[in-house]
Amino acid sequence: MTDGKSFSKRDAERKAAALRRSDEWNPQRVLENRESPLQQLQQESRKTKTAVEYDATISCESCQVQRKETGDDTALCEQHFAEMMAL
Numbered sequence: 001m002t003d004g005k006s007f008s009k010r011d012a013e014r015k016a017a018a019l020r021r022s023d024e025w026n027p028q029r030v031l032e033n034r035e036s037p038l039q040q041l042q043q044e045s046r047k048t049k050t051a052v053e054y055d056a057t058i059s060c061e062s063c064q065v066q067r068k069e070t071g072d073d074t075a076l077c078e079q080h081f082a083e084m085m086a087l
């Protein structure tokens with residue numbers, strides 16, 4: 001708590017930051033239900049990119065091996081992983 005005389009914008013910001021960290025009041029959670037057009041665009045492009053990459057890797061044997069080994073059906077071989085990161 002503040003001692004009253006040193007209350008400042010900084011204190012308010014610190015309190016707001018503490019609130020943001022708490023689960024009781026999470027603006028991030030609210031934002032997930034009400035995304036900005038920019039965020040939606042970013043998510044859409046990410047989905048599209050992943051879909052394209054996924055199609056390209058379905059026929060890749062190394063990717064299939066990776067998926068079998070990791071049990072993760074989105075796993076990629078080194079080459080495709082590098083390509084994905086480069087995009």
Ligand SMILES: [Zn+2]
Pocket residue numbers: 057060061062063076077078079080
């Ligand atoms: Zn691959």
